[in-house]
Amino acid sequence: LPWTEDVSQLMAQRLSPWITQTLRRLGRRAEEMSLKAYVVGGFVRDLLLGKENQDLDIVIEGDALAFIKSWETDGCKVAVHERYKTGTIVFPGDKKVDVATARREFYEYPVALPKVAGDSLKHDLYRRDFTVNSMAISINRTSWGTLIDYFGGRRDLQSRQLRVLHNLSFVEDPTRVLRGLRLKQRLGFEFEDNTFRLIKSAVKGGLLGLLSGTRVKNELKLIFMEEKVYPIVLEMVRLNIFEALFSGIKVDRNCIRIVRRLSFFLRRLRYDLPDIEEDVWLAFLAAVIFSSADWVQHATLDKLHLSKSNREIVEKALDDLGTAENAIGGKGMRSYEEIYLFLRDAPYVTALFWAAATQQWRVRRRILLYLTRLHRVNPILMGRDLVELGYPKGPLIGKILEELLLARLRGEVETREDEIKWVKNNYPLYVLKKG
Numbered sequence: 001l002p003w004t005e006d007v008s009q010l011m012a013q014r015l016s017p018w019i020t021q022t023l024r025r026l027g028r029r030a031e032e033m034s035l036k037a038y039v040v041g042g043f044v045r046d047l048l049l050g051k052e053n054q055d056l057d058i059v060i061e062g063d064a065l066a067f068i069k070s071w072e073t074d075g076c077k078v079a080v081h082e083r084y085k086t087g088t089i090v091f092p093g094d095k096k097v098d099v100a101t102a103r104r105e106f107y108e109y110p111v112a113l114p115k116v117a118g119d120s121l122k123h124d125l126y127r128r129d130f131t132v133n134s135m136a137i138s139i140n141r142t143s144w145g146t147l148i149d150y151f152g153g154r155r156d157l158q159s160r161q162l163r164v165l166h167n168l169s170f171v172e173d174p175t176r177v178l179r180g181l182r183l184k185q186r187l188g189f190e191f192e193d194n195t196f197r198l199i200k201s202a203v204k205g206g207l208l209g210l211l212s213g214t215r216v217k218n219e220l221k222l223i224f225m226e227e228k229v230y231p232i233v234l235e236m237v238r239l240n241i242f243e244a245l246f247s248g249i250k251v252d253r254n255c256i257r258i259v260r261r262l263s264f265f266l267r268r269l270r271y272d273l274p275d276i277e278e279d280v281w282l283a284f285l286a287a288v289i290f291s292s293a294d295w296v297q298h299a300t301l302d303k304l305h306l307s308k309s310n311r312e313i314v315e316k317a318l319d320d321l322g323t324a325e326n327a328i329g330g331k332g333m334r335s336y337e338e339i340y341l342f343l344r345d346a347p348y349v350t351a352l353f354w355a356a357a358t359q360q361w362r363v364r365r366r367i368l369l370y371l372t373r374l375h376r377v378n379p380i381l382m383g384r385d386l387v388e389l390g391y392p393k394g395p396l397i398g399k400i401l402e403e404l405l406l407a408r409l410r411g412e413v414e415t416r417e418d419e420i421k422w423v424k425n426n427y428p429l430y431v432l433k434k435g
């Protein structure tokens with residue numbers, strides 16, 4: 001059959017032992033229950049591209065709920081959505097596998113009945129975003145490793161193109177415009193001509209404006225956490241995506257410059273920066289709304305329903321740039337202590353944003369110094385060392401350690417012996433005993 005191919009060799013070569021073993025087990029169980037099971041979507045795409053992907057999406061033809069629940073007796077945790085007939089199996093070691101029932105509800109497109117797999121698989125795959133994401137591999141024992149590619153996904157992987165399955169794809173789900181831009185950059189693909197035309201008309205037609213703030217937030221977050229954010233943002237600007245998402249927004253050259261600097265810092269300083277994995281997207285969000293009017297900034301943040309702490313990070317970034325420049329800018333010397341004392345009250349991501357947004361190179365350099373070095377400075381002595389030296393347990397210990405940290409930033413202490421001497425000099429025990 002023209003749309004099938006044996007990829008079991010490729011699977012044997014490329015998949016990790018855990019993935020192979022898990023797929024085998026899932027397939028065997030499906031066979032026992034007289035169900036057909038497939039691994040689908042991004043996992044298949046990445047396997048064919050030779051990229052690692054640990055996210056298993058399984059589609060079952062038949063009753064996925066019974067299938068999922070059957071794993072409970074195997075030491076797995078399971079969670080199901082009765083209504084959507086989907087769920088998750090969590091294998092020991094916290095490895096999650098998503099399982100769904102092949103669906104044909106919602107949209108009934110006139111798809112010719114297939115011959116190999118049951119027709120619900122074909123319908124399920126037809127509901128997906130791009131051809132390269134709409135392939136499946138059978139994992140049942142008897143048909144292990146059969147790639148099922150109804151829509152030319154293989155061909156499009158070869159010619160490195162993102163192509164929608166039908167002309168209503170973006171109408172059906174406008175987040176696919178954002179997914180497409182992200183995937184295009186990540187994979188280094190191009191949009192097929194008709195798909196690109198459909199994207200432009202989806203944007204012109206205002207479809208992106210119809211999305212809920214939460215869905216927009218989720219997609220933006222994924223974009224802003226990609227490895228190469230800058231080119232995606234550039235393309236979004238070129239296509240007027242931000243204007244379509246947030247009315248009144250103005251993404252100008254300043255915004256783009258900040259995005260570029262952020263990307264640069266994150267790439268060059270990745271191993272020196274504090275852990276900001278989870279929040280780093282907020283700096284990009286701040287960059288994108290940097291040049292917009294106050295009311296647009298607020299409306300945008302309202303729409304996205306940020307958590308309180310996330311919102312504070314972004315608002316502080318935008319509102320206090322000038323304050324930061326005054327506090328640690330200027331031609332005069334700024335001591336490490338001064339830099340530290342100002343920046344320690346700001347979230348790391350906020351400080352990172354200031355470093356990218358400021359026009360003053362001294363401010364930028366000082367913030368980067370803080371983020372790569374100063375924030376990590378700590379005394380050698382610990383609380384229990386001070387107790388051993390005779391200091392009473394309690395708030396005093398915290399105060400001494402804090403002062404010791406600042407003394408270290410001033411360069412007054414270096415070794416452990418220096419610190420002990422410093423503590424004894426500045427907090428003489430006989431004074432304490434008297435007091």
Ligand code: CTP
Nearest residue numbers: 041042043057127128129130133134173175176
């Ligand atoms: N999908 C879709 N339309 C969406 C979201 C998802 O058609 N708006 C489909 C795609 O076929 C995708 C699959 O659902 O492959 C699983 O979604 P997800 O796990 O988000 O995507 P992956 O491609 O697996 O992963 P990623 O985009 O993170 O690489």
